[in-house]
Amino acid sequence: MPIFYLKFMTTFLPSGGFFDPIKLQAEIDKLTELSNQSDLWDNPEYARGILQKKSNLEKQLNELQHLEQEYKNLTELYENFPDDEDVNNSIAHLAEMAHKAKFITLFRHPEDNNGAFLFIQAGAGGTEAQDWAQMLYRMYTRWCERHNFTVETVEEHFGDVAGIKSITLRISGDRAYGWLKNEIGVHRLVRISPFNANGKRQTSFASVDVWPDVDDSIEIEINEKDLRIDTYRSSGAGGQHVNKTDSAVRITHIPTNTVVTCQNERSQIQNKDMAMKMLRSKLYELELQKRAAEEDAAKANQKKIEWGSQIRNYVLYPYQLVKDVRTNVEKTDSDAVLDGDLDDFMLAMLAL
Secondary structure (H helix, E strand, O other): OHHHHHHHHOOOOOOOOOOOHHHHHHHHHHHHHHHOOOOHHHOHHHHHHHHHHHHHHHHHHHHHHHHHHHHHHHHHHHHHOOOOHHHHHHHHHHHHHHHHHOOHHHOOOHHHHOEEEEEEEEOOOOHHHHHHHHHHHHHHHHHHHHOOOEEEEEEEEEOOOOOEEEEEEEEEOOOHHHHHHHHOEEEEEEEEOOOOOOOOEEEEEEEEEEEEEOOOOOOOOOOHHHEEEEEEOOOOOOOOOOOOOOOEEEEEEOOOOEEEEEOOOOOHHHHHHHHHHHHHHHHHHHHHHHHHHHHOOOOOOOOOOOOOOEEEEEEOOOOOEEEEOOOOOEEOOHHHHHOOOOHHHHHHHHOO
C-alpha cells in the first residue's frame, strides 16, 4: 500500500509531470513585472486583479512545493523504515492531501479563494420538501466541518411542521466559494416518506444558491437612493429581543431587484451590516455573470425547483444511489454523502 501511495503522488509532482513549478514561477514573475509598472494604479480595478492573481499563484506554489518536500522526505523514510506504522500513516495522509492538491490550480478566479454565502430553499411540496431542505443544510454543515470551515446562520425560516423553508449560511474558510460554487441548482430526493402513513415513495426538491463573500478590497458601488430598507420582527428561536423588536432587516436593491435579509444578529444595526455585506456580495456576483457568462464564472442558470432541472439525484429507495447528472459521478453510500462526503462530486465539476 505505501508503494502505491508513493507512485500515486508522482502523478502531480515534477517527476510525474502534473505540477510544473518552473511554469508556475514564470507566471508569477510575469505578474510581478506587471505589478511593478509605474502606471499600474491608473486602473485600480486592473491593479487589484493583478495583485490578487499573483497572491493566489504564490500561495498555490508554496502549497505544492511543501507537498513535494514532504513526498521526498517520506520516500527516504520509507526506504529505511518500510514497516514503521507512523511512516505508513504519514504516507497515507500525504496521498490524500496530494489528491486534493491536484485541483488547487483549478481555482481559476480571484473570488474562488473567498468565503461563501449558501442559500437553501425548499421546493413545492410542503413538509416533505422542507424536511429535505433541512437534510441538505445538515449535509453542507457536515461537509464544512470536514474542511474546517466555520458556518454562521444569517437567516432561517422554519417549516410549519418540520424542516426549513429556507436558510442562508455564511461559510468562512479558504476557497469555500471555489468548492461550493458548482453546487448551485436543484437537488432531488427519492425516499419512503416519514410523513406518509401509507409508506409511499416520495420525490422532493430543494434548490441551492451560492455567491462569494467579497472582502473590503473589492469595490462595489451602491447608491443609497437605490435601496429600500425594511425592518420587521425576527421569527424562531433566539435571544430576548426576538419577536419583541423590529431587529430583522430586509434590503432591496431596486435597479437589480436583489433582496437580502438578515435576522440572526443581536441588534438591528448588526443585522443591517450583515445584510449590506450580503448585498455587496450578490451585486459582485451579478457583475461576474456579466463579465464571464460564457464560462459560468459566477453561477449556473437558475431553474425552477422541479422535475427535470436537478443537478443531482439522491435516491434512498428502492436502492441507494447519489448521482450527479452533470458529471455522472455516483456513490452508492448515500448515508455518507448526506453526512458531508461531497468532495468527489465537487472535484469532478472543477475538473471539467
